[in-house]
Amino acid sequence: MDKIRFFIRQSWLLIVASLFFGVLLAVLNAQWEPRIKANEIAKFNRRALALVPDANSFEAIGSDITIDLGKGQKTQVQVKKALDADDKLVGWAFTVEGSGFADKIRLVLAVDTKFKKLKGYDVLFSNETPGFGDKIKKDFFKNQFHGAPVKEYTLTKIGDDKAIDDQIVAISGATVSSEAVVKTINTYLIQVQEGLRKQGLIGDGQ
Amino acid sequence: MANNEGKTISAQNVLLAGLWRENPVLRLLLGMCPTLAVTAAVKPALTMGCSVIFVLICSNIVVSLMRNLLKPHLRILMFTLTIATFVTIADLFLKAFQPDMSEALGPYIPLIIVNCIIICRAEACASKNGLFISIVDAIGMGVGFTLTLCVLAAIRELLATGMIFEIPVLPTAGDSDGWFVPWAAMGMPVGAFVTLGLLLAGVNLITRKGRR
Amino acid sequence: METLQVLLLAFVSIVIVNNLVFTKFLGICPYLGVSGRLDMAFGMGCAVTFVVTLAGTLTWMINNWVLAILHLExxxxxxxxxxxxxxxxxxxxxxxxxxxxxxxxFGIFLPLITTNCAILGLCLFIDLWSIKSLLETVVLSFGAGIGFTMAICIMAGIRENLELADVPVCLRGAPITLITAGLLTLAFMGFAGMIR
Structure with a gap:
């Protein structure tokens, strides 16, 4: 009994403070959580909207698609339908993630209704070298994917960066970053296509 | 060392101590991690500075209010708990109202918890002084920290991109009649270390001249 | 075999490519403060390695097995x-x-370690990188400690020699240390992109 009393006398302030801080955090979190969630969705929507201009809203499909990243690692992707003002399907959009030169890169990909052509990508998060790798955010590189057919892309050092095909011309001085973008897109694109086909959401492409 | 004498401490003195004489970054070399990590541009640096001011003021208030109730061996635990709570609040606030900044700063906002400035002020000032002096001290130290961060960030952002606060200042080469070639290295870790080193050297030079 | 490869890559990446001191600016205070002598630096590094392995693993467990389930993030x-x-x-x-x-x-370094940003920083980065497996977390935490030890020992070695050098008066002390550190980060930048 004495022990318990000693314990309480020593630590009552700590216990009271923990309770008080706990309640404070809980209240603030409850207050701000909807806003934080809305911010995350708004960020995705802003990028995706730039890629699919005629979309009005984005709606997640029923079940996530499992992607095999190789080396025994797997991840889940939430694919979203892009719907126009009359709720008609105008494309697909989803977030992909891969490792870049310095840190992870996270991209938004948008694909057309039939999943035949890429509508392009935008960078959600990257930490590439300023002046070199961060050119993956620039239009001249991004435009190579705009309208490109959905298949495995290959990276070349020289070629026509205006031509819209599966050949992607690397950014000079930033081969690793360009490669990271191509590799990340390759990993996800075909597997998401497969996944959507299995769910019967797009045609079998024959 | 105005705040250790305990007799009459003038608020003005405490405030000025934080700004220059005991400037946390330039003179005491405290809080180096955020100083180096978030100063690639002015905007994140300013956000970081404001978060630190907020946490510093709140933790100094709380510590000062309960300074007579603290048990010596549970002191540090209590400080840490207080600081961690206010840092979480700052983090939630940024996520809710400044999502872009929150993402740019990433883990460096929660890392304010282990920023030596805050625990050092709680220990050296707030646990010994009354509410008013603690608040003034927090403002002085916080503003001193923020100003230093902003100066460092302005130099780095200007040299790395030719812009300050995302407003173009120097005409970049590639534009019509631009001459400034962005100095990408300033945006990278090496720029942070070297700029801070030279800034400290400059401060040393000024104080040595002043003493003579 | 594949798991081993993943773990090995994670280890090399955290020690060299994503070294906490050189690329994330974590643990700068002891890096600039303590690293005056090589043996002290090594002691500090060992203490940090020990604590960071423990703390990284424990926080991962608490985060994934307790907080995530109770939605108390x-x-x-x-x-x-x-x-x-x-x-x-x-x-x-x-x-x-x-x-x-x-x-x-290394007892004298232990109280200092609580406020060493490298430790909390690593726990936060493990959370940020959303590492899924416990084994990888252990390897990353241990690697972070080794990386810190390496950085602090290199710095201590340079500083021991720097004492003999003729440095301009106003650069003595912290400024020249910072500039040295800057050059070191430049050297370590050469490793970036090695792990893909």
Whole structure:
């Protein structure tokens, strides 16, 4: 009994403070959580909207698609339908993630209704070298994917960066970053296509 | 060392101590991690500075209010708990109202918890002084920290991109009649270390001249 | 075999490519403060390695097995720092009781470690990178400690020699250390992009 009393006398302030801080955090979190969630969705929507201009809203499909990243690692992707003002399907959009030169890169990909052509990508998060790798955010590189057919892309050092095909011309001085973008897109694109086909959401492409 | 004498401490003195004489970054070399990590541009640096001011003021208030109730061996635990709570609040606030900044700063906002400035002020000032002096001290130290961060960030952002606060200042080469070639290295870790080193050297030079 | 490859890559990446000191600016205070002598630096590095392995693993467990299930992510930072402080305290008591000689050699660094940003930083980065497996977390935490030790030892070695050099008066002390550190980060930047 004495022990318990000693314990309480020593630590009552700590216990009271923990309770008080706990309640404070809980209240603030409850207050701000909807806003934080809305911010995350708004960020995705802003990028995706730039890629699919005629979309009005984005709606997640029923079940996530499992992607095999190789080396025994797997991840889940939430694919979203892009719907126009009359709720008609105008494309697909989803977030992909891969490792870049310095840190992870996270991209938004948008694909057309039939999943035949890429509508392009935008960078959600990257930490590439300023002046070199961060050119993956620039239009001249991004435009190579705009309208490109959905298949495995290959990276070349020289070629026509205006031509819209599966050949992607690397950014000079930033081969690793360009490669990271191509590799990340390759990993996800075909597997998401497969996944959507299995769910019967797009045609079998024959 | 105005705040250790305990007799009459003038608020003005405490405030000025934080700004220059005991400037946390330039003179005491405290809080180096955020100083180096978030100063690639002015905007994140300013956000970081404001978060630190907020946490510093709140933790100094709380510590000062309960300074007579603290048990010596549970002191540090209590400080840490207080600081961690206010840092979480700052983090939630940024996520809710400044999502872009929150993402740019990433883990460096929660890392304010282990920023030596805050625990050092709680220990050296707030646990010994009354509410008013603690608040003034927090403002002085916080503003001193923020100003230093902003100066460092302005130099780095200007040299790395030719812009300050995302407003173009120097005409970049590639534009019509631009001459400034962005100095990408300033945006990278090496720029942070070297700029801070030279800034400290400059401060040393000024104080040595002043003493003579 | 594949798991081994993933773990090895994770280890090399955290020690060299994503070294906490050189690329994330974590643990700068002890890096600039303590690293005056090589043996001290090594002692500090060992203590940090020990605590960071423990803290990284524990915080991962708490984050994934307790907080995520109870949806209490908002308490993350408070829990992390309390776990670290607790771990440091435990290690200190354990060492004092069972390994007094070891306690004498790096006991003095232990209280400093609670406020070492490298430790909390690593816990936060593990959370940010959303590492899924416990084994990878252990390897990353241990690697972070080794990376820190390496950085602080390199710095100490340079500073021992710097004492003999003729440095301009106003650059003596912290400024020249910072500039040296800057050049070191430049060297380590050469490793970036090695792990894809």
């Amino acid at each position: 908002v308490m993350k930072y408070v829990c992390f720092i309390l776990v670290i402080a607790g771990a440091v305290q435990l290690v200190e008591m354990y060492l004092r009781k069972f390994f007094p000689s070891l306690y004498d050699s």
